[in-house]
Amino acid sequence: MSQYLFYFLAFVSIFSALLVVTAKNPIHSVLFLIVTFFSIAGQYIILNAQFLAIVHIIVYAGAIMVLFLFVLMLLNLNKESEPVKNYLMKGIGVLAGCLLALVMVAALHKSTMSPALGIPNEDIGLVANLGKVLFKDYVVPFEVSSLLFLSAMIGAVMLGKREPKVEPVNENTN
Amino acid sequence: MKIPIEHYLLLSTVLFCIGVMGVLLRRNAIILLMCVEIMLNSVNLLMAAFSTYHGDAAGQIFVFFIMVVAAAEVAVGLALIVMIYRNFKTTDINLFNKLKW
Numbered sequence: 001m002s003q004y005l006f007y008f009l010a011f012v013s014i015f016s017a018l019l020v021v022t023a024k025n026p027i028h029s030v031l032f033l034i035v036t037f038f039s040i041a042g043q044y045i046i047l048n049a050q051f052l053a054i055v056h057i058i059v060y061a062g063a064i065m066v067l068f069l070f071v072l073m074l075l076n077l078n079k080e081s082e083p084v085k086n087y088l089m090k091g092i093g094v095l096a097g098c099l100l101a102l103v104m105v106a107a108l109h110k111s112t113m114s115p116a117l118g119i120p121n122e123d124i125g126l127v128a129n130l131g132k133v134l135f136k137d138y139v140v141p142f143e144v145s146s147l148l149f150l151s152a153m154i155g156a157v158m159l160g161k162r163e164p165k166v167e168p169v170n171e172n173t174n
Numbered sequence: 175m176k177i178p179i180e181h182y183l184l185l186s187t188v189l190f191c192i193g194v195m196g197v198l199l200r201r202n203a204i205i206l207l208m209c210v211e212i213m214l215n216s217v218n219l220l221m222a223a224f225s226t227y228h229g230d231a232a233g234q235i236f237v238f239f240i241m242v243v244a245a246a247e248v249a250v251g252l253a254l255i256v257m258i259y260r261n262f263k264t265t266d267i268n269l270f271n272k273l274k275w
Contacts, residue, residue, distance in 0.1 A: 006177050010185045017189055017212050021196035026204060033208050040215050046177075047226045052234055056218075059241050064211065064248050071252045072204060075259050090199055097195030104187045113179055124231050125222075133231040134238070145242045152246035159253035162260075 002046050009046070013039040026077050030068050037061050049125030182223040189216035203258070203265040207251050214244050 016035040023029045037060040044053035123129060134142060189212060196209030218237045225233025259265055 003176055006181070010181075014185070014188055014192070017192045020205075020208060020212065021192060021199060026202060029205055029208060033211065036212065037215065040219055043219055044222055047222055049222050049226060049234055052222055052237055055238065055241060059245055060211075060215075064245060067248060067252055068204065068208065071256060075256070075265065077202070077204065077265065093195060093198030096198055097191045100194055101187060101191035104191070105184070108180070108183050108187065124229055125226060125234055130231055130234055130238075134235055137232075138235050141239060145239055148246055149242065152249050156249045156253040159250070159257050 006043070006046055009039045009042045012036075013043075026072050027069070030065060030072065033068075034061055034065050037065070044125075047125065048122060051125055051127045051130050179223060179227050182220060186216040186220035186223075189213075189219070201266050201268055203255050203267050204252075206267065207248060207255075211244065211248070214240060 013036050016032040016039070019032040020029045020036065023032060037056065041053045041056045041061075044050075044056060193209045193211075193213035193216065196212065197206055200206060200209070218240055221233045221237050221240075225231065225237075255265055258270060262269055
């Protein structure tokens, strides 16, 4: 059962990722990206990583996609205004991507996976288990990531702020 | 647990290469950010798969941290794009390839 679900979700994610790249309208790209993210969340559920699935849906489909849609609407880019590259550059781009895929698949084909050490714990991805690991072994990176968020927030606000108009010096000469 | 790990490897490779192709093909800066998100997600999926197959929780913690970094990256990147749009009235990356004026 989960096998068929895996192949179905893999097909959906690859197909919608291709549509993200090829869609003319940026709004359609965002919508297909949401489909991709939901199928990846389904993959996490198949892997028995419920915490990651929930966090993935909240962060990506809830926050990041809203940001993308908001910026697209704000900048009024929801029309097919993108100038097309010439076909030579497009062909070279597709060729480069396919060659990268070929190289990676060939490298993975030659490699051998080391077997799992011992019997893997099935409920490792549950919230209780992950919370224990996160707050016992990874407390310092957790706090550092909060600092990263703070600096990113300050940076985004500073960048997004409208620069004040420079007042002309000789304004009140009359 | 019957899905072989090689299939996860293949799926992640294909998703990553689609993201690379998108970065190479498109010229809209917002769509470039979306393709970067696809690449990050393919790596996340592979790391979660290895973590589950080897019974090590550290991989899933790292996926969590990658999500944190991705969220911060998107916030700063979109702020940059809004600022660039305010100056250039476009998000075409070929117009600001010099990053000068």
